[in-house]
Amino acid sequence: MSRLPPSITMLKVKIAGLGHYLPEHVVSSAQLEAEYGLEPGWILRTTGIAARHRALTETTVAMAQRAAQRALAAAGMTARDVDLIIAAASGRQQAIPCTAAFIQRAIGAPDGGSACFDLDATCLSFIFGLQTAAHLVAAGSYRTALIVSSEITRRSLNPREPQSAVLFGDAAAAAVLVRTPAGESARIVWEQFATHSSGADLTTIQGGGTLHHPNDPTTTPEMNTFSMQGTGVYKKAARLVSPFMEQFFAQTGWTRAEVDAVVPHQASGHALDLLTARYGFTPAQVVRNLAERGNCVAASIPLAFSEAVASGRIQRGQRVMLVGTGAGLTIGALGLVF
Structure with missing residues (x-):
């Protein structure tokens, strides 16, 4: 097994739980081909996508809430344990305030019990959010971080560019991050x-x-x-x-x-x-x-x-x-x- 270079400083943090939520409505590629006037089979052949979930009634925060609750359950924790919430996504529920503040309220986290902010690096928002939270948790600034990525793309798609519009689906996913307990390798x-x-x-x-x-x-x-x-x-x-x-x-x-x-x-x-x-x-x-x-x-x-x-x-x-x-x-x- 290879060894780490001496310059590497590992962060002793652990993803204690993961969770996700998918909207109920599913749109097949055949449906989109009919909608955009594309050749049958073109989407699957050129993109590899057969279907995707689309949020019709769900909101960004409602989806984030479901994913966050599942991540907390997987970690064996509750919203009261969380003292940092990062909404890491390209789409916000509204311009002000940050989506993370609404997530705090939606999951029933104590008022004033956690710091909340949003982070947007488009498709890499979650990894940037994980990096940010990891350094803060490892440093002892926070005990338990919740990183949530919730995306609704439907209204942002351009029907004049079907080559890109057919790619996207909606989903939310979350991770709970803590310091690694003694004796564990995470x-x-x-x-x-x-x-x-x-x-x-x-x-x-x-x-x-x-x-x-x-x-x-x-x-x-x-x-x-x-x-x-x-x-x-x-x-x-x-x-x-x-x-x-x-x-x-x-x-x-x-x-x-x-x-x-x-x-x-x-x-x-x-x-x-x-x-x-x-x-x-x-x-x-x-x-x-x-x-x-x-x-x-x-x-x-x-x-x-x-x-x-x-x-x-x-x-x-x-x-x-x-x-x-x-x-x-x-x-x-x-x-x-x-």
Whole structure:
């Protein structure tokens, strides 16, 4: 077994529980093909997605509440144990206040008993949230952190760009983070992120900020929808991820074969295929739920993680790598012992 480089400072923190929630409504790719006038079978053939869940009546906070409660139950804890709540997602329930404050109230956490804030790094929000919480918990600033990613994409999709609109699904997932109890092996080994802002214009929602404010009469409805230059993102990420991976494994001291499970952002079938075709992993190592879940943005990684733990695919003591890309263009990875 490989050893960690002496420069690595591991964080003795443990994911005590994971939980997830999926909206009841399911939309098949055949339905979307009929809606967008696409050739039958085109979506599954080009994206690898057969179906996805869509929130019709659920709210961002209601979904977050269900996922958070399940994560707390898995950890054997209650909302009263939580003293930090991070809502890590690309979509907020409303502009002000932070979604995390509403989550505190929804799960019945004591008023004033926890600090709450939101974190947005699009598809990598959960990993950034986990990194942030891990350092705060390891430092003793907080005892129990709840990281929740809840995403509703339906109203942000652009029907004029069906190639991207068909990718997305809705979901919520949550994790409870604590300091690792004595005698247990759980830890975060290494976190690594890199943003290449030369790709910032490849994936956008122009509206919602001060540049194209909702009350500005020049802001069009289309500016409030998602736009992606899919080919440009794929080519840029494919070129950048390989050296990023080499640096990650040099820092952790792991070999690819020593990773028990790779939990990637479920961006698309082509993106997932690169993990085995180019980046040196075997199909058995890669956790995939894309076919029935679609791309759930920030909830994508924790949803796949939670489902893999629930099914027994990931066990305590195993080495897990969370990895993906997000708008920006940002690449991120986090290695942990579960």
